[in-house]
Amino acid sequence: MEPSSIQEPFDLIRLSLSERVFVKLRGDRELTGILHAYDGHMNLIMSDVEETIMLVEGDQPGVAPTVNVAKRKLDMLFVRGDGVILVSPPSRT
Amino acid sequence: MDDESTPPPPPDEHAPPPPPPQTHTGSPTDFLKGVVGKRVIVRLTSGVDYCGVLQCLDGYMNIALEQTEEHVNGAITNRYGDAFIRGNNVLYISAAEAI
Numbered sequence: 287m288e289p290s291s292i293q294e295p296f297d298l299i300r301l302s303l304s305e306r307v308f309v310k311l312r313g314d315r316e317l318t319g320i321l322h323a324y325d326g327h328m329n330l331i332m333s334d335v336e337e338t339i340m341l342v343e344g345d346q347p348g349v350a351p352t353v354n355v356a357k358r359k360l361d362m363l364f365v366r367g368d369g370v371i372l373v374s375p376p377s378r379t
Numbered sequence: 380m381d382d383e384s385t386p387p388p389p390p391d392e393h394a395p396p397p398p399p400p401q402t403h404t405g406s407p408t409d410f411l412k413g414v415v416g417k418r419v420i421v422r423l424t425s426g427v428d429y430c431g432v433l434q435c436l437d438g439y440m441n442i443a444l445e446q447t448e449e450h451v452n453g454a455i456t457n458r459y460g461d462a463f464i465r466g467n468n469v470l471y472i473s474a475a476e477a478i
Contacts (some may be wrong), residue, residue, distance in 0.1 A: 292434050295441040298463045308459075328465050370465045371423065374447075377460035 299324050301377035306333075309365065310372040314340040319363065327367030335360040383436065411436060411472070418475040419444075423468045428449050430475060440466030 292298055301319050307332065309317040319335030341354040405413075414433055421429040421442060431447030442464040451455035 292443060294437050295433055295443040295463050296437070298434070298443045298461055368467070369466070371460075371468050372423075372429075372465070373463040374459040375461050 329367040330365040413478040419471040
């Protein structure tokens with residue numbers, strides 16, 4: 287059941303090729319899309335992507351910050367690896 | 380003259396200091412080998428914590444976690460069945476159970 291073929295972290299990414307993945311990026315951005323390719327820098331090629339941008343406003347102390355969420359769709363995307371924080375495959379639970 | 384007025388402290392007045400508590404020794408690599416398969420807390424430089432079972436990691440400190448919870452300011456903000464964390468974002472890895 288549990289895939290024991292994971293010997294190194296990149297195996298997790300390899301097993302997610304052609305699957306819809308969640309990617310957390312620097313700058314409060316998130317992506318979901320189909321993963322087509324990656325390399326050792328975690329440069330990614332994704333398609334059918336939805337980008338979610340969290341815009342936090344009012345970060346003065348004592349004031350509840352308001353989070354505005356912007357979304358947009360991108361057909362094909364190259365993601366530079368240094369912006370990647372986290373990649374999560376579709377849940378296999 | 381007056382130097383003789385203060386006697387030397389009697390020997391064995393104080394017991395020798397207790398030995399330090401037994402701690403794990405070993406290199407950072409030994410620690411990381413020891414926590415594979417265990418629950419860990421990974422803190423990123425952004426302050427976000429990821430609690431999960433450490434599947435494996437590599438020389439860049441890229442990390443694969445399973446059953447992962449994302450904690451921001453103490454509140455769970457996300458759950459992931461599996462998660463790959465790019466090593467450059469890692470601040471520390473803390474063992475969340477006995478090694």
